Amino acid sequence: MKTIKFLSMLALTGILFTSCSDDDDTPEEVNEEEVITTMTVTLTPQGGGTNITLVSFDADGDDGPIEPVLTVSGDLAADTTYDGTIVLLNTTESPAELVNEEIEGEADEHQFFFVVGGGLNVTTAYADDESDYVSEATGENFTTTNPVGIDFTLTTAAASNGTLNITLLHEPTKPNDGTVEGAGGETDITATFALTIE
Amino acid sequence: MLFFSTLTHIVAQDCEARLTGTVVDYHDKTVLEGASILIIGTQTRTYSAKDGSFAFTGICKGVYELEVAHPTCETLIVPVTVNGDTAVEIKLEHHLEELEEVNVVGDVIRKKTNSALEESLKLETLESYSAASLGDALKELTGISSLNTGANIVKPIIHGLNGSRVLILNDGVRMQDMEWGDEHAPNIDINSAGTISVIKGASALQYGGDAIGGVIVMEQARVPKKDTLYGKTLLNGISNGRGGSISSELIRAFEGGFFIRGQGSYKRLGDREAPDYILSNTGVREIGTSIKFGKHKFIWGWDVRYSYYNAEIGILRASHIGNNDDLIRAINSGEPLFIRPFTYDLLNPKQDVTHHLGKFKFYHRFEGLGRLNFQYDFQSNRRFEFDIRRGDRDDRASLDLELTTHTLTSDFKWDAKENAELHFGLMGRYQENFANPDTGVRRLIPDYDKYDFGAFITGEYRFDNSLHLEAGIRYDFNRIDAQKFYLTSRWEERGYDNDFQDLIVENRGTQLLVNPVFDYHNISSTLGAKFILEDEYLIRVNYALAQRAPNPAELFSDGLHHSAARIELGDLRIGNETSHKITASLERDFAHWVFVIEPYANWVNDFILLEPTGVELSIRGAFPVWEYRQTDARLLGVDFSAYANWTSHWTSGHKFSLVKGNDFENDIALINIPAANLRNSITFSKAEWNDFELTLESQYVFRQNEFPDNITVFSPEQQQDVLLEINTPPEAYHLLGLQSKIGFQLGKTTELTTSLRINNIMDTSFRDYLSRQRFFADDLGRNIILQVKLNY
Numbered sequence: 007m008k009t010i011k012f013l014s015m016l017a018l019t020g021i022l023f024t025s026c027s028d029d030d031d032t033p034e035e036v037n038e039e040e041v042i043t044t045m046t047v048t049l050t051p052q053g054g055g056t057n058i059t060l061v062s063f064d065a066d067g068d069d070g071p072i073e074p075v076l077t078v079s080g081d082l083a084a085d086t087t088y089d090g091t092i093v094l095l096n097t098t099e100s101p102a103e104l105v106n107e108e109i110e111g112e113a114d115e116h117q118f119f120f121v122v123g124g125g126l127n128v129t130t131a132y133a134d135d136e137s138d139y140v141s142e143a144t145g146e147n148f149t150t151t152n153p154v155g156i157d158f159t160l161t162t163a164a165a166s167n168g169t170l171n172i173t174l175l176h177e178p179t180k181p182n183d184g185t186v187e188g189a190g191g192e193t194d195i196t197a198t199f200a201l202t203i204e
Numbered sequence: 205m206l207f208f209s210t211l212t213h214i215v216a217q218d219c220e221a222r223l224t225g226t227v228v229d230y231h232d233k234t235v236l237e238g239a240s241i242l243i244i245g246t247q248t249r250t251y252s253a254k255d256g257s258f259a260f261t262g263i264c265k266g267v268y269e270l271e272v273a274h275p276t277c278e279t280l281i282v283p284v285t286v287n288g289d290t291a292v293e294i295k296l297e298h299h300l301e302e303l304e305e306v307n308v309v310g311d312v313i314r315k316k317t318n319s320a321l322e323e324s325l326k327l328e329t330l331e332s333y334s335a336a337s338l339g340d341a342l343k344e345l346t347g348i349s350s351l352n353t354g355a356n357i358v359k360p361i362i363h364g365l366n367g368s369r370v371l372i373l374n375d376g377v378r379m380q381d382m383e384w385g386d387e388h389a390p391n392i393d394i395n396s397a398g399t400i401s402v403i404k405g406a407s408a409l410q411y412g413g414d415a416i417g418g419v420i421v422m423e424q425a426r427v428p429k430k431d432t433l434y435g436k437t438l439l440n441g442i443s444n445g446r447g448g449s450i451s452s453e454l455i456r457a458f459e460g461g462f463f464i465r466g467q468g469s470y471k472r473l474g475d476r477e478a479p480d481y482i483l484s485n486t487g488v489r490e491i492g493t494s495i496k497f498g499k500h501k502f503i504w505g506w507d508v509r510y511s512y513y514n515a516e517i518g519i520l521r522a523s524h525i526g527n528n529d530d531l532i533r534a535i536n537s538g539e540p541l542f543i544r545p546f547t548y549d550l551l552n553p554k555q556d557v558t559h560h561l562g563k564f565k566f567y568h569r570f571e572g573l574g575r576l577n578f579q580y581d582f583q584s585n586r587r588f589e590f591d592i593r594r595g596d597r598d599d600r601a602s603l604d605l606e607l608t609t610h611t612l613t614s615d616f617k618w619d620a621k622e623n624a625e626l627h628f629g630l631m632g633r634y635q636e637n638f639a640n641p642d643t644g645v646r647r648l649i650p651d652y653d654k655y656d657f658g659a660f661i662t663g664e665y666r667f668d669n670s671l672h673l674e675a676g677i678r679y680d681f682n683r684i685d686a687q688k689f690y691l692t693s694r695w696e697e698r699g700y701d702n703d704f705q706d707l708i709v710e711n712r713g714t715q716l717l718v719n720p721v722f723d724y725h726n727i728s729s730t731l732g733a734k735f736i737l738e739d740e741y742l743i744r745v746n747y748a749l750a751q752r753a754p755n756p757a758e759l760f761s762d763g764l765h766h767s768a769a770r771i772e773l774g775d776l777r778i779g780n781e782t783s784h785k786i787t788a789s790l791e792r793d794f795a796h797w798v799f800v801i802e803p804y805a806n807w808v809n810d811f812i813l814l815e816p817t818g819v820e821l822s823i824r825g826a827f828p829v830w831e832y833r834q835t836d837a838r839l840l841g842v843d844f845s846a847y848a849n850w851t852s853h854w855t856s857g858h859k860f861s862l863v864k865g866n867d868f869e870n871d872i873a874l875i876n877i878p879a880a881n882l883r884n885s886i887t888f889s890k891a892e893w894n895d896f897e898l899t900l901e902s903q904y905v906f907r908q909n910e911f912p913d914n915i916t917v918f919s920p921e922q923q924q925d926v927l928l929e930i931n932t933p934p935e936a937y938h939l940l941g942l943q944s945k946i947g948f949q950l951g952k953t954t955e956l957t958t959s960l961r962i963n964n965i966m967d968t969s970f971r972d973y974l975s976r977q978r979f980f981a982d983d984l985g986r987n988i989i990l991q992v993k994l995n996y
Binding site for chain 1: 645
């Protein structure tokens with residue numbers, strides 16, 4: 007009899023356990039924090055002229071099925087040097103989050119790479135280095151001077167067609183040989199724009 | 205174990221009485237012949253006759269104690285009051301080998317099934333793997349391989365199947381530790397087990413009906429019912445990883461059946477090394493501890509156990525990649541793209557898993573009937589996965605899941621008949637998963653509540669010594685009630701807006717909150733026979749039907765699995781899978797050698813698998829998409845093992861396993877099927893030299909030639925379609941290993957055993973098909989493990 011009493015008490019405890027933890031709370035929505043939805047590259051011709059913008063926009067970020075949409079506002083002019091700047095946004099948050107701040111704060115762990123393909127007569131050069139940015143870890147400017155690429159220059163030559171690939175790597179080897187292959191790390195963003203030089 | 209007692213012998217004048225009785229088996233009341241009955245304090249002894257009866261004559265009136273002993277029973281002391289002619293019935297526990305409470309010397313392992321393929325690892329073997337993991341040790345058995353994520357995350361594969369198809373019973377508790385993920389290893393400290401048995405199939409219905417792959421049963425060594433205090437300590441030094449481990453165990457037992465056992469282990473390794481480079485960020489820190497106490501009497505008993513396991517495991521830094529192009533670069537590079545000097549530091553990416561297990565068990569034996577078991581267990585599993593993240597998020601996990609499980613089980617084993625046994629039981633389980641939203645990463649596995657109910661009955665019948673039959677049936681009900689957010693774009697891409705629109709609870713714009721509630725009914729059964737032919741051949745045949753409900757990953761996965769750089773998509777439409785498995789085994793024991801051959805065939809209808817199907821483009825580039833789908837599959841295989849005693853000092857062992865997996869609906873090979881593997885070993889042993897033993901082992905792993913097609917992906921970087929060699933298996937490899945040990949008796953009860961183990965002696969560079977890191981780096985190079993064991 008003692009046994010049965012004991013067993014039933016135990017069974018009861020078990021039931022209590024399960025019923026207590028049964029809560030039907032609605033889970034909290036998670037908005038992906040590290041999403042980059044938009045990369046906008048603005049090319050400003052030195053000495054005046056029309057700005058060209060290159061945009062890669064992925065409405066649902068890297069998680070969702072929607073493919074990124076690439077837009078190029080116009081053709082580049084021949085024999086011109088453009089000042090380029092890159093702005094990264096997360097538009098799944100409102101207001102849109104400026105991701106640049108995080109890249110700048112970890113400038114030593116990030117680098118943009120520019121790869122020209124398909125006969126486009128273009129050369130690129132870095133116009134910034136890590137020491138231009140304030141380290142988030144120390145609160146002071148970095149003391150190292152490896153390139154970052156948030157600011158760069160793009161110089162066109164004769165009229166041609168081709169592609170410009172822009173890739174942001176996280177934790178590449180720094181300094182590196184300037185190629186994506188040699189840098190390692192992992193891709194945070196990559197977009198290949200079809201460009202024409204008139 | 206003789207009891208000392210004071211004889212209370214009251215001398216009386218009347219010494220004419222007869223003391224008669226019968227000795228019977230406790231369970232089924234069969235009479236026991238040849239039991240010795242001694243009147244304690246006198247030299248008067250007699251033996252029970254063929255009908256179990258015995259008689260003493262000329263006994264004086266008084267109170268006596270009889271010591272009743274039988275070769276296959278536990279010795280019993282029975283008090284008797286003689287007041288004139290007296291008759292007694294003495295019940296002995298005859299099923300000695302079937303009793304958990306009774307001290308079983310050495311490695312007597314009772315089989316869980318009679319007709320299924322079953323193999324066990326003994327304590328000695330487990331101890332030699334003290335510094336490794338459960339998955340590593342199990343590979344000693346034929347037909348068992350593993351799916352690895354680095355050297356520290358080892359998931360056992362039985363007959364080609366892993367994950368939710370392999371149940372792990374840890375001291376009677378079915379592990380609930382998120383076994384659904386490829387990079388989720390069992391959260392178990394191997395040092396807590398005394399023996400491990402593997403049942404290669406779903407025949408052990410008492411543990412669950414969904415073991416399409418098999419069941420791994422870990423049990424603790426039995427505690428003797430006597431006053432004793434003993435323990436052991438194992439120390440390991442490990443060259444590859446430049447670390448070591450320590451494990452200790454202490455047991456106190458009392459004659460009355462009370463016992464307490466404590467055990468703890470700690471392991472720490474730094475970066476592991478391939479022959480040519482350091483595998484950066486592959487260290488591990490692991491703690492396991494357990495305490496168990498209880499009282500085990502013959503008629504009844506109870507025990508309580510608590511165990512804790514925590515592991516922090518580094519994931520190869522070079523395997524953390526951003527997109528397809530990174531993967532192509534990694535594959536082409538031939539060596540990891542990230543190598544840093546050796547360190548003990550565990551940086552991101554890494555896992556931090558914790559498992560708590562609490563259990564209470566009670567049993568009561570009913571005379572002439574059987575044994576009733578009752579068990580409640582509680583498990584809490586917490587998993588953090590840390591990724592390389594931007595900004596100050598490195599200390600925040602990208603995945604934070606908390607799985608809580610309560611289980612009540614009760615079963616009754618009827619063993620009153622000598623040649624038949626019936627076992628039936630019930631199981632109820634509640635499970636809750638909580639996915640912490642503070643990660644800032646969309647949940648891969650949603651919040652859910654799960655309810656399981658199961659009932660089984662199994663029976664066994666022995667016609668005579670040469671034929672055993674067994675059969676069983678089990679029913680399981682599963683309900684999963686999940687609350688999940690889907691990206692609206694994903695919901696539509698999956699076509700759920702057509703099929704499951706009614707599940708939507710709330711539309712939050714870009715995301716939808718849905719509440720799927722799915723019920724599954726599973727029937728499993730088994731039928732088997734074991735027979736001995738001409739006293740030479742042992743033949744086992746078993747058929748098992750098993751059904752398994754989809755796990756949460758198969759149903760709900762959706763989105764980018766950051767640590768694997770792949771998009772994993774589950775499917776709400778997935779239903780249960782049904783397996784029909786036939787196994788057979790032929791065993792023959794010659795004077796100097798033994799062989800076992802075990803063919804099997806497993807047809808799985810609606811087999812759930814995850815494989816790469818294409819790519820999805822995003823702003824981060826292209827990612828391979830891995831989708832869960834269902835198909836009809838067939839696994840055919842054979843395990844072969846042989847053992848020979850050439851002389852009294854030289855022995856050799858030979859094992860071969862082969863399995864072929866086919867999706868016969870589409871006529872393509874199944875993914876992640878282990879390659880054929882051949883192991884040969886030769887051992888020299890000499891007991892006179894302090895139990896000296898030396899074994900040389902060769903392991904040859906063939907190349908897997910049957911694999912699904914690679915996928916063609918568009919590389920934005922190269923602006924063209926490229927072949928992503930995501931399925932191409934690596935080449936065959938051959939490894940040599942060495943083991944040696946020697947023991948010293950230090951005192952009456954103290955023994956020291958030292959052993960040396962060298963894995964991959966030749967420091968061969970190799971990659972294994974079933975390693976998830978084969979795209980990025982070679983496997984482990986040479987590893988020297990020096991072990992000191994002290995028994996006291």
